[in-house]
Amino acid sequence: MSKRDFGDGGRRGAQLTAEGDEARKRSRVAGRTPARSSEEEDEEATEGTHTDATPSVGYRSGNAGGGGGGSSEGEFDSAAELESAGEDESEDEQVQGSASSGLLFKHDYSSLKLKADHESRPLWICPDTRHIILEAFSPIAEQAIDFLIAIGEPISRPTHMHEYKLTPFSLYAAVSVGLGTNDIIEALNRMSKVPVPPGVIAFINQCTRSYGKVKVVVKQNRYYVESSYPSILQRLLRDPVIQHARVFPDAGTEGAVSKDGIITQKVSQMDDVSLDRLQKQAAAKDKAGSNAAAEGAAPGERGIQASGADDSTGDVDLGGAAIFDKEDEDEDDAEGIVHAFEISRASYEDVRKRCNEIDYPMIEEYDFRNDKDNPDLDIDLKPITTVRSYQELSLSKMFGNGRARSGIIVLPCGAGKTLVGITAACTIRKSVLCLCTSSVSVMQWKQQFLRWSTIKEEQIALFTSDVKMRFQGDAGLVITTFSMVANTRKRSYASQQMLKFLEEHEWGLMLLDEVHVVPANMFRNVVSRITAHSKLGLTATLVREDEKIDDLNFLIGPKLYEANWMDLANKGHIAKVQCAEVWCDMTSEFYKAYLEEPTRKKLLLYVMNPNKFRACQYLIRFHENRGDKIIVFVDNVFSLLAYARTLGKYFIYGGTSQSERMRILANFQNNPMVRTIFLSKVGDTSLDLPEATCLIQVSSHYGSRRQEAQRLGRILRANRRNDEGFNAFFYSLVSKDTQEMLYSAKRQQFLIDQGYSFKVITHLEGIEDCPDLVYGDIESQKKLLHTVKMASEADAALEKKAVDEGGVVPIKAGARRTAGSLRGLSGASNMAYMETSGPGRRAPRREPAEHHPLFKRQFHTKK
Amino acid sequence: MVKAVKGTFIECDPAAREVLLRLNSEEKFIIEDLDSTHLFIYSTHFERVQRVLDELMDANTYKANIAG
Helix, strand or coil: CECCHHHHCCCCCCCCCCCHHHCCCCCCCCCCCCCCCHHHHHHHHHHHHHCCCCCCCCHHHHHHHHCCCHHHCCCCCCCHHHHHHHHCCCCCHHHHHHHHHHHHHHCCCCCCCCCCCHHHCCEEECCCCCEEEEECCCCCHHHHHHHHHHHCEEEECCCCEEEEECCHHHHHHHHHCCCCHHHHHHHHHHHECCCCCHHHHHHHHHHHHCCCCEEEEEECCEEEEEECCHHHHHHHHHCHHHHHHEECCCCCCCCEECCCCCEEEECCCCCCCCHHHHHHHHHHHHHCCHHHHHHHHHHHHHHHCCCCHHHHHHHHHHHHHHHHHHCHHHCCCCCCEEEEEEECHHHHHHHHHHHHHCCCCEECEECHHHCCCCCCCCCCECCCCCCCHHHHHHHHHHCCCCCEECEEEECCCCCCHHHHHHHHHHHHCCCEEEEECCHHHHHHHHHHHHHHECCCHHHEEEECCCCECCCCCCCCEEEEEHHHHHCCCCCCHHHHHHHHHHHHCCEEEEEEECHHHCCHHHHHHHHHHCCEEEEEEEECCCCCCCCHHHHHHHHCCCEEEECCHHHHHHCCCCCCEEEEEEEECCCHHHHHHHHHCCCCHHHHHHHCCHHHHHHHHHHHHHHHHHCCCEEEECCCHHHHHHHHHHHCCEEECCCCCHHHHHHHHHHHHHCCCCCEEEECHHHCCCCCCCCCCEEEECCCCCCCHHHHHHHHHHHHCCHHHHCCCCCEEEEEEEECCCHHHHHHHHHCHHHHHCCCCEEEECCCCCHHHCCCCCCCCHHHHHHHHHHHHHCCHHHHCCCCCCCCCCCCCCCCCCCCCCCCCCHHHHHHHHHHHHHHHHHHHHHHHHCCCCCCHHHHHHHHHHC | CCCCCCEEEEECCHHHHHHHHHHHHHCCCEEEEEECCEEEEEHHHHHHHHHHHHHHHHHCCCCCCCCC
């Protein structure tokens, strides 16, 4: 009898292991905007209803295909399980029974009536959680996806079932691109298998109706809350949080100031379109049918028409004017009069949060075309620059109505985030502040700006620990790092001057690169000190293990656009990747030691597992023979050195000097003899190696989903991605029966949500036929075990990433390399120790301790 | 004098065997350690051993958060 079957065979039973090529090939019309006319949808939906010729498109069949095995068949009997289908993909089969029955009682939707023709409708809507499950294999899935992207946020997008969620932010976005409340509800109703639940209808109503009544604007470097309805402002001011944040106007304020301190100003019509009008505008747009399509496309194109920016500006204005005519009847007395009160910068985030809670979400839009106060920046895209369709699409979400909306754009690594940022800057054409994570990426951004846009070098200013310069003229571009700006400690005179300049300037656009990495506190600091009319965050992985990602909603703005990785891969913008998880048995000696080891050294044991060594060596050999260039990631320095030296390959880690890094990377790129390099955590991000086509991950940072996705990003930009039948390979080596299994499954969640599927390889074909692999005999394995046991605990620590700290703490670069036996390598623990000690001292500032809410305000305002 | 004990023959992989050996050091239940994949244990301990193994394997299995 086999006692351990349940642990292995069934573990991934429900995980989506469908092959990549099985993926539905969806060819979305390039550049299509979500703001499609309702007539069009009508047609499509009815079309869908008539295609009864596909009777097998029921939920059950989809599940069997998507589940990668019939194991879960029959468990999904009621709609209640639907929700779980999207989420518990990696649920252990054993647990599944109990877990889903728990769900059954919590989310029992079996009372919902299915429509008679439900088989041809692709959506399920969960009443209380507002999740929408889409059958991606449905014939009308393509239209449904377009619609859902416009109104909801994608949660998970594997091959056969997609999951979306309606959030206030996504609904605001929908309204601002021109979908009306009734359009949304009708379209949902048409596509849903069940009648749209009243709760969801109420939610949509509430979100879309109250949208746009209040907005926050920046004037002369101060934040104002504006509304055309004084009663709303009064209501807001009665709220204690907002009251607290309020700044009373001083004598010099323009416009009439009423007794209670509300500033009233008459504004010319074109200057300030009240948002209510915008909404109607949008509705009008929608009715205008084909007009609307042209409209929606315009903002995206605007950026591309490099030389003809003036023409396109004209276009948009024309469009706007046309719409103005349509709504004369809607004019009322509030028109043209704006009421406002000022709030302090420090409490900007609180106010936004509070307004959301009391159902008056503030919108932050920058009418950059009519901004005459700030000088224009002479910047355009170069004529040779081509913006890809999805980049356009993402920008059209940002400039949906001719104004710049703040928010975050999520694109996979290697899909051209930089260009999106540059195009946004070229569209707004005001002063730009660009924040990145390290001084290396500061240089990269500068190069990219010079490469893609017509900006002159003297208009670009860098602000890092080494370089501090100003741009010439009134407007320009400043590129700096988060830490340079956020650092509040004592600074050098030059830095102080520069900071003062940054704080006094009014920025048209704040570009935030890799927004996910920065702790919320640092952001708060930056946002409270520097005023920008619009903020654009760029990232590939909007996930954090500490779930602080939601804070970004208030600090920057909602997620504007999230690209579908699978789609981009199918179109050849990023490489197609085969992901595999290789399970390596622990040898009994190592497992025994693993069980006995109480501390963090467990990690060393499962990383140094001889079978893993062998699997790694085998894979390297296999792929070198295929002609692949291979990157091997090992997080832990001790094992990195052991692996690289045993296998005789080059390696780079935190202690490698800059010149040596460059030499190794150059060799990797150009020398056919160097096919493999070993990298530690330093290689995770901002390392552009388009030659690499294969990636092997030996050890990793526990369960970090972000790291997994960032690492995958290293091979997404492979040069050869458009070759016929090309596949990049991503292997994750996992020691069986250890914690690593847990971490590995957790890490994959993000990629699985993006539609990737991980194949599990329990046995590497042909590994027995290679007798010359290392650690083949018990003797050498024992020796290795001994080395691991002798290693100090510090060796087991993961290498801390060397972060650019704005020169406050210089990073020791030139570590000495010593050759020697593995035993001798514990001497290298010194180097590792120095690495860890650096960030250790800085750690409190990078990951500040959680403060009690009571102290939070005090803590932050004191800065 | 011949003594008979009732035992259960267990086949497992080396890792599970290590777990069992470790358990055995706390409370003896293994009658005979046969080879790297086979053990012979007292039947009375069978259920307990199975439960302990289950728990251990569960601890290393990722469970998606399905609460929300």
